Amino acid sequence: MGVAASPGISIGYAHLIIKTRPTLSGILIDDQSIPIELEKFEDAIRTSMEQLELLKDKAKSNLEEFDILESHIELLQDPQINDEVTTYITEERKNALDAVTLVANKMVQLFEGLDDAYLRARSADIRDIGDRIAENLQGNHKVITPLGPNSIVLAKELSPSDTISMDLEKVLGFATETGGAVSHTAILAKSNNVPAVLGCGKLLESVIHGDHIIVDGTQGTVIVNPSENVKEEYRQKQVDFIKHKAYLNSLKEVPAITNDGVGITLLANISNDQDMKKALEYGAKGAGLLRTEMMYMEKESFPTEEEQYQFYKSVAIHAQGTPVTVRTLDVGGDKPLGYFDLPKEENPFLGYRAIRISLDQQEIFSTQLRAILRAGVHGNLKIMFPMISSVMELRKAKEILDQVKEELFSEGIAFAPNIPVGIMIEVPSAAIMADVLAKEVDFFSIGTNDLCQYTLAVDRGNENIKQLYDPFDPAVLRLVHQSIERANDHNISVSVCGELASDTRATLLLMGMELREFSMSSTSIPEVKDIIRKHNIKKAKEIWNHVMNMDHSKSITDYLEKHI
């Protein structure tokens, strides 16, 4: 198993690339040799530049490759590298080859020690130009066995120069022992649609040239000499992948508009900045729900304001200007927190959880609000309180928010003063009182999962009764409808972020209730968009008008399944 760096499946033959790097000679040169070694170094730089310029001409059609080569040419002229090599030669009397090797090792180490994954991956560029200069110093050039057709390239690591001088038309896939998702090999593989699995660990010793190889760049697996059955299974997966990709691509750029011209906003439910990135790739127009629990759960203790600020800021920036609704901490009930000792309760779902904890433990709440407000400067963030059950809870939460704003203001810290504030509608009392609540917030987000289990008094985790849990129950649908209607009455925005939003049977039904914003997992967006584009609002209204008079969920789902 390795890092799934470029999706897709390829089945081909192993082509091994094995490289050796010069070891340090330890030779100390005499004074007369210093100018000679310096000149050798300069010659090697010049030769390297010429080689890269030639490769650049070849790479013109591929922007990624072109950029890599440009940055390598720049690195070759870098004064830091040149100065250090010169110092090694003139002051420590190393020969040019040793000097270059030492400087390259040092720089690579420097980059590998950085905490930013993108910069860490740049150590491969330094390694690459170091190798190039070293090769030119030795005057020997790599002899590359030409690639056969249908090659799967296997290597310990692949330098940008390796991949660029390769005839990519013959490469079906890449698998390497080291490297990660932001390495050049990954970027190049993705931009050329070549499946790749990187960072596989020990791989080369069990493979010989020409072995049958399967690379599954979606799952991150490499299979050596698969049986005929396994090969057949992967051929099928390959066909499915290509079909699915074409389908996604066809829907990604097109707008979510009904065929009578009504636009629907499709948002994503996310847990971090990487989800945000993926959401935009699936065509989301922002995030309707950023769950913050995961960030708390991944830590050993409560995350600090600074940690949280960095987290929200990164999400805001990855959203590229689209809105992100940040839900404040929603733990307790079914979501415990390791380092936070919550009392054992008879009825955790009716107990100490979500906003109830935040209002009770104000320090935890204030820290989170400060971090969100500060991060709001970097994008379009909104704040949402979970599990509001009465207007008093909302007022208290807003009061604390105002206090936090005042603190930030008096401390002279930048924050987003007009950040929109909304609530989850997930407790029946909130849905019933939606008209009152709507006057005091900027938006609603209807959480159908909790709303369903509270309305029907069904714990969906309980095996004996889980069949009673059904968001298509007319009681639940009426509360959803009422919440949407009250929000529209008061001109505040409203979305649905529970599972109902991604259930394609409910898409038209919710649109018929005048819902225009849906938030769901990214992967559901294309399918829901497909439904929206194939139908019109008139039909959606008819569906809701019909369903609102039905008396049980079975008849409702039967009807809906027939009408999409």
Added chain:
Amino acid sequence: MISKEYIITDPDGIHARPAANLIKIGRKFQSTIQIKKDKDPIELNSMIGLMMLGAKGGDSIMLTIEGEDELEAAQAIEDFFQNELSKP
């Protein structure tokens, strides 16, 4: 001397390609151009130095330009940040 401050808008910071182009601007002009994030300024002539700054999306960086052609250099840098770094 001209000072300019910019906020990096690309989520991943200054990528290798824009970094290379920024260095090129640094080399094209006579003026001494320095860049700093929160620590000591470095001269804008080294890719390695620029990448080691570790400027990420949302970080603000400060540039100072000093020399005969500082106006032209400042304009080139302005164009760079407007056109090249603001692209998503």
